[in-house]
Amino acid sequence: MKTDSIMTMTCEINGSESVFHIHPGDRLLDVLRHAGFISVKEGCGDGNCGACIILLDGRPVNSCLVPAARVEGCAITTVEGIGTPDNPHPLQESYADHGAVQCGFCTPGSILSSYALLRDNPHPTENEIKRALDGNACRCTGYVKKLAAVRGARGCFAADGANRRKGE
Amino acid sequence: MAKLIPTATRYDRPDTPETLQRLIKNATGKPFLLAGGTSLGFSRPKTEHIIDLNRLPFRECRLTALHDLEIGALTTIGDLERHNDAKSFCGGILTQATDALASTPLRNLITVGGNLAAGYPWCDLPVAFLALNARLRCFDSAQTDCVSPKEISLPHDGQTTFKKLTENQFVSHIVLDGKYANARGAFTKFSRTSTDLAIITVAVTFIPDENSMRSVRVAVGGLVPVPQRLPEVEMMLEGQTFKNFEGQTFENSLFQEAGAAADVILRKDPRASDDYRRNVLKTLVTRTCIKATGVMANEN
Known part of the structure; x- marks a missing residue:
């Protein structure tokens, strides 16, 4: 529980633990992009286009509709986590x-x-x-x-x- | 950074109903209750307080000894469509309904309870639930003790909205009537594209008794403000025989007549005229009845 406007959120991104200081209303999409996971794109911003899809606990979801605070303790996968230019999936x-x-x-x-x-x-x-x-x-x-x-x-x-x- | 709820200053994740009740009771202003959250795509609630329901223990889905299917309200549509008991329940009507609902990534977010409680006319699952004689297991946010949650039947007179139901009652489980576990059922959605919101949805269930249809339930949604049953159509079909019915044809007068009797007071929908929707409704009721009886017809 957090009562001020900044809260700490911890999750696993591409296998590594990450800690973020976020506002309760922040979108996961923005938090990820701000952290450098720029494969996550913003298209429509309302869950229709799929440009922002990430895997949340293994399932594809639209990150533009997910409050960042919701993923506390969850595992997130972005494209950066499945392959690299040198070693693509x-x-x-x-x-x-x-x-x-x-x-x-x-x-x-x-x-x-x-x-x-x-x-x-x-x-x-x-x-x-x-x-x-x-x-x-x-x-x-x-x-x-x-x-x-x-x-x-x-x-x-x-x-x-x-x-x-x-x-x- | 853009925000889903720019005014939010507090975020809570209760993991028990009691904590949820306490949070709501002590809230200043109206908190936003977050389940799947997909409505945030078109609504930006002005609230300071988000209460995330996703840690509540209402995610399980199971068949009871009475063959009731208990679906936790926080089960996602994706999890429901992958659940074996849900797949086989009542001729696969739930799979037909989840198939018709949104896109894959949205189905992994949308919860069963949210689809029910949001109260939007285009929500698909409540129509199937109505046809499956669903009961809602609820606890009252005004009480501090939720050891004995109440079970209530879904309203079916079109007068009580699902939204109203949830103003002070929280749904923990949707319980589908075991009587329909091995019954026949079908669900049809009519929309412009596969991922568009429903213009019309129809669900039909019945219990085969020898060659007769018993306990027939016909529910419609999309074109009405809240899902409702069609009692005239149900009465017309109740007890009718379908022994000689040849499936996959529209020439069967019984279902033609049932479709012709389908009528409702329409809500406004800019996507289709009233006349058009009335005509499509009649065809969909006929088709959904045929779909529900199809397997049975082949068996005969």
């Missing part, structure tokens, strides 16, 4: 290989939605892929290449949920 490679990236603004959110899908369901059907991406709007690449990218990454998680890199 197989799913990220698949997005690149299939040309599923154009302006790139929606890409982090789309990748995280795809990531959550493939982690829980390594071999999804076409409809399951479409459904998993139903909260990610794209206004340049479109959706066909993204669907192909997710199809191409099927099986990128091993049975135990661990990432399976190329050649493994």
